[in-house]
Every structure is written in C-alpha cells, then in structure tokens.
Amino acid sequence: MCSLALFPPPMPPGHTTLCESNNELLSGAGAEDRPKQVLFTAASLKLHSRTESSSKAAFLDHSETLWMRSAAAWRDGGFTGLLTEITNSHTEVPKWLSVSSGCTLALLRWISSFHGSLFPHLTLSSEDMIAEFSQVLNWSDCVVRAFAWHPHTDKFAVALLDDSIKIYNPKSATTPTLKHRLQKGVAAVQWKPLCASALAVACQNCLLVWHVDPCSLSTRPSSGCAQVLSRPGHSPVTSIAWSPSGSLLVSASPIDTAVIVWDVAAESCVPLQRLGGGGITFLSWSPDGSYILASTPSALFRVWETRMWTCERWPCVKGRCQSGCWSPDGSRLLFTVQGETVIYALTFADSPESCFSPVAAVVADLSETTFNTPDGDIIIGGEIQCLAWDPRGERLAVLIQAGRPAIIAVFKTRTNPIFELLPCGFVQGEAGSEPRLMQFHPNFQHGALLTVCWSTGKITHVPFYFLSAAAPPFGLSGSPLLPCPQERPSALTNQSLFTEFIS
C-alpha cells in the first residue's frame, strides 16, 4: 500500500510543475518556464445575467381567464403546476375544487418529501445536483466546466461557464464555438471513439450529440448539427460514456434509476432499470469495452458487464462511490468512496464465470500528512475528487479535494507482475490557483500527458516523459502506439501544443 508519506515534499508556492523527466518532477518559477497553456477568464465570457424563468415577473398575466392560466400552468409545471394554479385562484373556482386540489398538492408534497428523505439528493435543484455529482471540483463557479481530448487526434473540446463549447485543433486555424438553445449546465463532454466529428454533451435537460465537420471552416456550426437525445425523467445528465467501439453511448442522471443505453444514429434507447440507489451519478466504460462502472448517490455502485447487460451490486460502507477509473486492459478498477481517503482496487478475471473477486482491496492511503518544508509545514491529504489513469497504465493522477488548496498527486503504477503504486510527486499550479479538472491525453507518444484545468481558467499540459516498461498496449480503444523514440524532452519543446490567451 502506498501512502502520501512516501511522496517527495511539494514545491514551495509559486513554483509550477512543468514535466516529469528522468524520474523526477521538474518545476519552474519564472514566467518563461510556464508550461503550454490556454487561458479562459470569467470576465471574458458573457454570462447569462438572468435566467429565463425570472423574466416572468416582468409581465402582467392577470387578464387571462382561468382556463388559459390553467392550460399554461399545465404546460409549464405539469400536474403540480396545475394544482398550484387552481389552489391559488380560489376566488374564481368553486370552493370544493380549490380545497381538494390544495389537499392533493399537500399529499403530493408529503409523499415527495418522504421520497426525498430516503434519497436526499432528490431535493436539490438540477444545478446543485450537477455541482454535487460532477467530477469537476466546485463545478458551479468553475470557468472550465468540462474538458475532453479527442481519442485519436490532438484535438480537444472545452465547455465553458457561458454554456458554450470550444474546439481547439492545432492543425486548423478555426476554433469552432458550439452553442445550442438546450446546451445549459454542461456536466461532461466526450468525443465518440472511431469517429472524427461526433461530440456528446451532457446537458441539464438533455443529451446533445454534435457533429462538427473537421474540415469545415465555419466557426459557429448551426444547431442543426446537433442531435438532441432526451427522455422524460432523465435530466439533469451528469455523466456520459461512449463504448470504446464507438457504437453505443450510455448516460446517467441522478434522478433516474436507469442507465440509458443510446443507439445514437438511430436515436433509440434501452433503459437498464435496477431498483435501489436512487439514481446514477457517474459512469465509466472500461477501455476494453467489457465493463461499465455505474455509481449511485447512495452507498452502492454497480458494475455492468456489456455482453448480456447484467450487473453486480457493490455496497460500500461509508458513502457513495465518487470516482473510478479502469486499467487499460479493463481487468482492474480503482475507485474512491466519499468520506474516505483511500483508493480501492477491484480485480476482474478474464473468464466471465469468475469475473468478480469477492472484496475490494485498499491500494493507497491519502490521509492527511504533514510535510516539513523550509517554508513551514504543509498539510496535504483528504477526500478524493477524481481519478485519472493514463492510457498506458503507468501514471495515476489523483485530485485531492480536501486540502487547501486542492492538489494533484501522481502515482507511478505497475500492473505486472503484481499491481503496485509508487509515489511520483505533486502537480502544482501558480500561486492561488487550484486544480479543478484533469484528464490524460489518450495517445501521447512519449509517455503520458496530463491536462489540468485550473480555477483561474487556465488549462495546462504537464507531460510525463518515460519509457514504457511494457509493450505498447494494443486494444480496442486506441491506435497501435509507435515505439517510444529515444529523444529527450529538449527535442520536444518545439512541438506545438496550445498557446492561446483569451482575455
């Protein structure tokens, strides 16, 4: 088991981590040492000054008849809206009607509060729900709300606070900006594997699949390029995952107990309904495509196998499963539980008969540890927000949320002959910024490339240069990797990543 005590002490504040080379993390303090970065600041984004529902108060609607108002209430607020409307306009309706609708309303509220006491998350508003269950730390005030590398090329999509999505590609000068009427509260974005153009977006009310032509010169693709996938009772969508073969898309919502499997081209869906848990918050498809991790808001998560779509229940002791990631061969799952400071591992054997090992093993302990540095003691450790494993299975990044500020700890991992975690170091940003979101580049040739989105709206890339111990993995998910070239980081500095400032 690995713990934070084995880690090298963090750098003094002001130093930013640049890269890993020769087995150690290099840092720099000067402006010229800055890693390649993209910067978004909140000021540059045009935010919604007012939500749509709040404009209702500016208009007088009392001239309408009761029927009109009831119809409008039915349209806007459904059955409860209609009942509320009838109860409120008690001067115009017969007394028995207003009284009975008031009683029904009270009964409904009582039932829903009972339901809510079983699953407290159901009482949250959808914004709060996304913030609660998103993999992003402090989603609601985060400038960069979601980030996704394209699985095959050097292209990425960034969802911003103003509900727009930008797509950056080093090979093209245009930066398409995607905006859609329904694209609100983006919780996750993901590119479709084995496709150049399709980008799935998890929104507050629906699921959007954009088809962004990579050769197009348009900077504002029309909303006709987006497919809208929605299903009643399935919003907000907080997590999505494409199958590694690119054929299916699964989506999850904390208020829907079913995992929805979408056939995107046909726009048809199959709900996989299981009782218990009160919803689904996080999904992760194993890179070989055979398992899906689905965590619920309760202390329970499920692992689905995708051959016959059956699932195994895994009750947790303390809290819900917050985050999880799969090893590249899909045989090992690492996950973290809310309220605990450890990382668990589950091993899956190849044969489907004996696929589940009975218990999860603790592989790393990230409880609070004090480091003595020249500048004083620094305390690091606590609950874990999210996990990311690089596609070769050599580096594991852990975003620790509890420390102030949050910090990313990176482990070296080895799967053969036995699974083990070794300390690598901490990834730090500029003074006053904390990491919010991170992702590994899916096919970085010279090791691993961690992309971190910071609270300042900055996106940086931290490369880890190493020679892969095992043969380059070859699987369903990626292209066969070329053997690592023997060149050193200095030769790579002129490789263009992203350098852009928006402010």
Place this chain on the structure above:
Amino acid sequence: MFSTEQACWFIRKVICWRAVASIAWAVLLLPPITAVFVILSRFSLLHPIHTTSECLSLLTSTSAIFSFILLGGVVVMVGFLNLEYYTVIPTIACSKIALFGQLLHPRQFVNSLVHCMMGLIVAWCCTVTTGDRYEMLSYVCVQSDGSSQMCLNEYHLVFLLAGAFVGFSHSLLGVIHNMNYVSFHTVQQYKYLRFKGSLPLVVKCSATQALYSIRNFIVVYFFLGHIPRAWISKTLNLHLNSSVHTLDSIAGLLDLSLLYQLWISATFLLFTWYITLLLFRIFVTEVYSFPVQSSFTEDAHLCLPKVLTDKQPMILKFLAMQDLALLSQRSPSRRCEVFSLSQPGGHPHNWNAISQECLSLLTDLTQRLVVYHDTVATNGRAKSLSAGSERKTSSETSVTSGTEDLMSPRPSVLMKTPASVFARSVVGGPQSPLTAPFTPDLDSPFASPALRRLTAPVEQCSPWYGTVQSPHIMRRAPKLWSTSTDSQGNGSPLSAASVHTSKQETSQPSLLAQFLQNRKEQVKNFLAKRVLIMYLFHKLPEASSQALFADSQAHIWALEGLSYLVQASFSEDQFGVVQTTLPSILSCMLVLQEAVDRHFKLPHASSKPVRSTSSMGDSTYKTLRFALRATLKTAIYRITTTFGDHLNAVQVSAEHRKRLQQFLEYKE
C-alpha cells in the same frame, strides 16, 4: 433442393420451438392478467371485501374456466399468426395506393377476418367475466301490455361488436405500423429482463390504443348501430324493449359505466395480444450461436460460412449475420477458427466464405444506391416503374454486360427503357428479397412479406462479387458517377462493347413502341392533375429512402463483422489470410461510403422521421439508414486506426488512397 431442406431444418428445429416457447409463456401469463382484469372490471370502492370475494368465486366458476380455455385458444391463434406473418424486412409502402394494396391483399384480408373473430370471442369472454347486465344476449322483458317475451340485450351486442371492431382495427393498424416487423436489438439482454423492461410500454400502448379504438367504435355504432341490431333481432327472433334507450343514441352512449367496461375489455384484449407479440419478438430475435466449423462433413451445412450464404429464410440469414458480428467482437477462440486454414490443402475456406458473403452484401447495396441515385438524377425525382412484375421475368443476360450498364450511366437510355435496364441491373440478385424494395413498385402491394419470404428462390452467390475483384473494374470503381464521356474516354474495349450492345438493345423498340410510350406519358400527365389520383399515387416523403435501406440491418452486421475481424487479424491472424482480401474490403467500403454520402444529399434522405414512442409497431427500420451511415464510418475508422500507416502498403487505387489518407488524418 438441398438448401431448402436445410432451411427447413432451421425453421423446424429453432424458430418453431422458439415460437412455441413464446406462446407457452403467453398462455401461462394469461391467468394473472385475467385476474387483474376481473378485479379492475368488477371492483367497486364502496364494497371492497364483497367484490374481492365475488371475484375469487367467479374465477373458480365453470363458466370462467370455459372462457379461460377460449382465451388460451385465442392466444395460441395469435401466436400462430405472429409466426406466420412475421418478417425481418419490413414492407414499406411508398405511396398511399401501395398501402391500400397491402390492406386489401387477400392474405391480409384473411388475417383481419381471423382477428375480427378472435376479438369477438375475447369480448364474449369479457361479458361472461364482467357479468351483470352484459352477460346474456337475451333477457325476459315485460312489455307495456303486460305480456313477457324475450328481448335483445343491446349491451351484450355492443360488447361483442366492440370486440370485433377492436380486433379488426388491430389488424389494420398492424399493417400500417408494420407490426409484423421483427427488429434486432443492439443491446443483448436476457429474455426476462427484456420482457420486464418493455412491460410498461405494452401497458401504455394497449391502454391508449384501446381508448382510440373504442372512440372510433362508438362513432361507428352511433351512425350504423341500427343495422346489426335489427339483423340480430330478426334472425334470432328477439324483440326490442321499447322501455329502455337504444344505445345508438346520445343518451344511451353517455353511460360512463358502459364506456369504462368497454375500455377495460379492449385494453385486456390488446394487452394479451401485445404480450404474445412481444414474447414472440423476444424469443425469435435471441442470439443463436452457429459453429464456425465442424469436424464432421455432414454437419457442414450447419456451420456459419455455409449458413451465411443461404438466402432462403431471411431470419436464418439475419441470425447468422448477427452471430458473425458478435463473434468477431467478443470471441477470440471463434475468431481463431475463422482465420484457420483447412487441414488438407491449407485453404482459408472459412474466411473466404464469410468475407465473400459480406462483400457481396455490401456491393449489392452499393449497386442499389447507384441505380436509385441515377434514376433520381435523371428526372429530378424517383421514376416510378410501371410493372414491378417485369423484373421477375429478367432474362439471363451476360453478367458483365449487366454490370457494365451500371458502371457507365447513360441518362437517356435509363429514361427511355427503364424497365429493361433495371431488369438487367438487378441481375446481382433479381429475386433476392435483399434487393427487392428499392422502388415503390418493386415491393408491390401484392407481395406480402411472408409470401416473399416463402417464395424467395434459392439465390446463388451474387455474380457481382466475381467482377469486383478484377483489376479492370477496380480501376473504374471510383468513377462510378463520372459522366458518360469520361467513361468512354477510358477507352476500355469492354466498356465500349457493352455500350454498343446495350444501344442496340435500346434501339430495337420500333416507332410503335415510341408512340405508345408517348401516349402513356400523356395519360400519366392527365391523371397527375386529378386530386384523388395525386393523393393516391403521390410518393410519401422519405419512404423510398426507407425502402432502399429496409434490410440494412444485415449490412450493418456485415460491416461490423468485417471490420472487427480485420482489426483482430492485426494481431491474431497467423497465416495472413485476411491480408489478401484487405484491398477489396477497403475499396468495397469506400465505394459504399461514397454511394451513401451521395444518397444522403438527396432531398428527404437526411430528414429524421418522427419518433413515435407509444406504438407497439417497431419503427427501427425508419432510422436504419442513419445507423448504416454511422456504422460504415466507424468500420472504416476501425480498420484505419488499427493498421495506421501500414495501410500505405495496401494496393488500392489512387482515389481510394486519397480517401484513406483522409481517414488516417481524422478528417472525414
């Protein structure tokens, strides 16, 4: 014939047993459904205990058991009709007249009649279980003059007629919504879970459908109700009680209890039938695992490579394609068998048979798309052919000339003698159901799917496959849509010769024929101006596009199977058997990609159909073309990402290389 025997083997040993199992489950589910129905129909809030005990005693009474046996018989009959009428390729009516043709087809008429009868029987059972005033057809009534006589119980009559009406409208809607179409799911679940998952939908569908059917019935009865009433009372010598309201008046029909009972009974009727249909679909589409090779020669016809090439029962072909797609994704040991060499001789027979069949399917589709596009391009809209039966009489023309006709499009020729060109152009599979529905008339209203399934003759492997590999055509393949001057400029002697022969053929029709043709055009123009004719013959938007891709599920599996096998061959193929076919696979996919891209530029082709969620009719076929487009792209990407730059060593034409480069750079 040998292969018909074998087809019989599959139908007899697999499909029939699956159908029997589904019917057995439907019958087993009948008692609980009936119990729920009885409780719903007799329950009264005021006397809950009383009604419960009443229901229990009713359910164990003799009449209930008799009606239960009747209901079981009806379910068995419905299951049998499902088995008889199901199809895996939907029949898509491209115009209103074709739809009417389908509805009036004798086979469909028999179906409707049987459904009508069954509805009557179920309604009678419902009256027995509901009891009360609905139970008997006649009752003793006291006339105004004090004498008592037998009177007609109109409530009972209304129940029976409603049952018959619902049954009839169910069978009509079945045709309109293609309810006999059985689609295959991309998500394989266990049967019980699939059943459980679709149960809420079935309840919702039957309740709403019952509501609409009863509304229509009430309207019909209001206007025409006196006819059956008079007829029944006359034949059975029953009197009408003048002291009660007749039910075809507004006051009579405003009986809420009657409406509720009618609705509940119709829901019960539709629910049992839909459950039977649902179970049939679930059982029949279950994955069947064919062996890839057998150690005994007498079992060779049961193996995947042999079964794939069969065209006889489409369900066999579809299940085989599905199995291929699944084995190529998931089962390394079975993939290994596909890549293996035959023991004496060392030939990759398995791989050859499988890849050839998949490629011929794909080229078939390409060909169909090209022909369709050419017809549309010539006059701006799909040209409707006059006689669909003509293609059945397609003579044995030389294969090369047939394909060459395709390769060098001549608009004028196509316009003058569309039938003849088409007759030859579908030589690839003239009577194969796979190619059938590509113009409105080809899926003629008088060829019901099941008939087609039965009458489809044995089809040998498409001859097109043999030609596509020849380097000559390979070179020309990317020029499918070049203008005629271009293709002649190629100067290939073969093409010139074929152009010559076909021109001779087309010049044979004499002046008389020309005259007749002109007359026909005039008549057509005249008729086209009449509103009713326009309404009947007007092509439904995107229907022809749907029809073109009606069987595309097989193509989707072929693409998936091929691409996964090629991907696996990168690391698993020890003898390099896939490498020899890789160029033809790539060019076949790229040509298809080009054809599909072109098709989606046509009007209506890329418009999404309206999604209807509350219908038991499976509308998967409406979106098959989108699924095919996505699968095709993914399949090409799967191959290009696996092989990467190694693809530059593969022999393909320059145009295809350019296209592949686009894929390698992720710019498609």
